[in-house]
Amino acid sequence: MLLTRCSTPVAPWYIVPADDKPFRDWAVSRLLLETLRAINPRVPMPKLNVPSLVQQLPPVD
Numbered sequence: 001m002l003l004t005r006c007s008t009p010v011a012p013w014y015i016v017p018a019d020d021k022p023f024r025d026w027a028v029s030r031l032l033l034e035t036l037r038a039i040n041p042r043v044p045m046p047k048l049n050v051p052s053l054v055q056q057l058p059p060v061d
Contacts, residue, residue, distance in 0.1 A: 007013035016027045 003013050003015070014027075014031055016024055016031075018024050
């Protein structure tokens with residue numbers, strides 16, 4: 001009953017057995033990998049002009 005009320009399509013809950021650590025680790029990593037592939041995250045581009053800022057740094061002695 002708890003899982004059916006708390007698990008939603010945008011925030012699903014998963015039952016992962018914890019008595020076998022290698023299998024637990026594999027299962028969690030698979031869930032994470034599938035989720036990351038589904039949402040396709042991208043690193044945001046910086047809004048700063050990084051090369052210009054680097055040129056403004058004082059020289060290193």
